[in-house]
Amino acid sequence: MFNLRKILLFIILLIFVILPLSSLKAAPTQSPVYVLSIDGPIVPVVADYIESGLQEAEKNGASCIVIELSTPGGLYSTTQKIVTQILNSPIPVVVYVSPAGAWAGSAGTFITLSANVAAMAPGSRIGAAHPVSMEDDSALSDVQKQKITHDAAAWIRSIAENRGRDPKNAEMAVIESKSFTDTEALNAHLIDFKATNLNDLLKKINGLTVKNFDGTTTTLQTDGPIKYFPMSSSQKFLFAISDPNIAYLLMSAGILGIVLELYHPGAIFPGVAGGISLLLGLYTLGTLNAQLSGMLLVILGLVLLASEAFVVSHGILAVGGITSFVLGSLMLFSGNQMGLTINKGVVFATAFFMAAFVSFLLAAVIKAQKRKVVTGVEGLIGEIGIAVSDINPNGIVLVEGERWQAESKEYIAKGEKVVITAVEGLTVKVEKIKEGGSKKND
Structure with a gap:
């Protein structure tokens, strides 16, 4: 009886304690898959975000990094920095153009082709990567334009060749601004997979051996835990205001706040808020390489609008200020490269609102000047x-x-x-x- 109890106790201990512990010890450690998400223009803060993601993934022994990408394009200089980071990454990088209907336009094409593995979601597209100088195109000769285009074409051919992709089709995206659907890109050997979602992509690339830029190879193990790596709070803020339209609206709001403060000295809040908004807008436009001539015209418009509060011009200064503001706004990205632009509807709507606002302030000032003195x-x-x-x-x-x-x-x-x-x-x-x-x- 005593032996039977011991046997039963041993069996219970074996089933509920020893076997689970042994299975835990035997379970292999799986490396995580880091996932970064970019949905918007390629601007300097995106390069910082990718760099921090690569460093964090390497530090924690990630098996690979997946960059979910949807972008209309961005700055050529920032694109070069991101591509360099991806090409020199010790951890394999997968660029996934998603979600369905996303676009890897202009700068996004270079980034996608530079990855160890390139994939696209259904209904997405890639291409239209013809570079345009951030300088005013009218100031460039045909030879200069050709140099810029041929340099970009050579760069994308080099990327494609080293990643085992078709350099001729890659060059077509630059020389002829050709775009490809997900199916066309796969058939043209510009991407490696089509995937309906992230899980589908990870299943397809699990166990795939990829070649690094230095010639070594790595076998992907993507069945481990997925770790999403979002932007930091400061990066999210800078990325939000890095949209050309947001930067433009910030600058416009800043101008209106300063004008209101000048027309009504002592209000304080409009001046403080306007000054902060104006500086944020100008800073962001500067990081986006907006044309200097356009920015100077916008600032001239501010000066003319403010002068109306001190000089009796019967509205001439205000009209000149609005005109200068609109012309400068249209010139800010007139020579834009790789997808950055300001919506013209936003420009004209802002100009109309600004004209109405200044007219209201002028009418209030004139009415006050004509009012009969009621004191003394x-x-x-x-x-x-x-x-x-x-x-x-x-x-x-x-x-x-x-x-x-x-x-x-x-x-x-x-x-x-x-x-x-x-x-x-x-x-x-x-x-x-x-x-x-x-x-x-x-």
């Missing part, structure tokens, strides 16, 4: 009073509860209504008015 002795002129004594030619009148020495060229009997026509020291000059009369200046 000047405010008495036109007021109605009552003679509290006979005035012939001198007497006393009651005006707004106060007694004043009065003088009149005509006889005015006690109790009659009078109107004040002038004030001389402590004496008011009055005239008799008929019963039911009103202020002379009404």
Whole structure:
């Protein structure tokens, strides 16, 4: 009986304690898959985000990094930095153009082709990577434009060749601004897989051996835990205002705030908020390499609008300011490269609102200037009073509860209504008015 109890106790211990512990010890450690997400223009903060993601993934022994990408394009200089980071990454990088319907346009094409593995979601597209100088195109000769295009074409061919992709089709995206659907890109050997979602992609690339840029190979193990690596709070803020339209609206709001402060000194809040918004807008436009001539015209517009508050120009300065503002706005990204632009609807809507706002402020100022003085002795002129004594030619009148020495060229009997026509020291000059009369200046 005693042995039977021991046997039963051993069996229970074996089933519920020893076997689970042994299985835990035997379970292999799986490397995580880091996932970064980019949905918007390729701007400097995106390069910082990818760099921090690569460092974090390497530190924690990630098996690979997946960059979910959807972008209309961005800065050529930032694209070069990101591509360099991906090509030199010790951890394999997978670029997945997603979600369905996403676009890896312009800069996104270079980034996608530079990855160890490139994939696209259904309905997505890639291409239209023809570079355009951030300088005004009219200032560039045909030879300069060709140099820029041929340099970009050579760069994308080099990337494609080293990643085992078709360099000719890659070059077509630059030279002819050709775009490819997900199916066309797969058939053109620009991408490696089509995947309906992230899980589908990870299943397809699990166990795949990829070649690194230095010639070594790595076998992907993507069945481990997925770790999403979002932007930091500061990166999210900088990325949000890095949209050209947001930066433009910030700058416009800043201009309106400063103009309001100049028209109504002492309001404080409009000036403070306007100054912060203006500086944020100008900083962001600077990081996006907006054209200097456009920014100068916008600033000139601000100066002209502000001058209207101090110079009587009958609206000429305000009209000039609005005109300068609109022209500068249209020029900010007129020579834009790789997809960055300001919506013209936003420009004209902002200009209309600004014109209406300034017109309202001017009307308020003009109305205030024309308003009759209602303080001091000047405010008495036109007021109605009552003679509290006979005035012939001198007497006393009651005006707004106060007694004043009065003088009149005509006889005015006690109790009659009078109107004040002038004030001389402590004496008011009055005239008799008929019963039911009103202020002379009404």
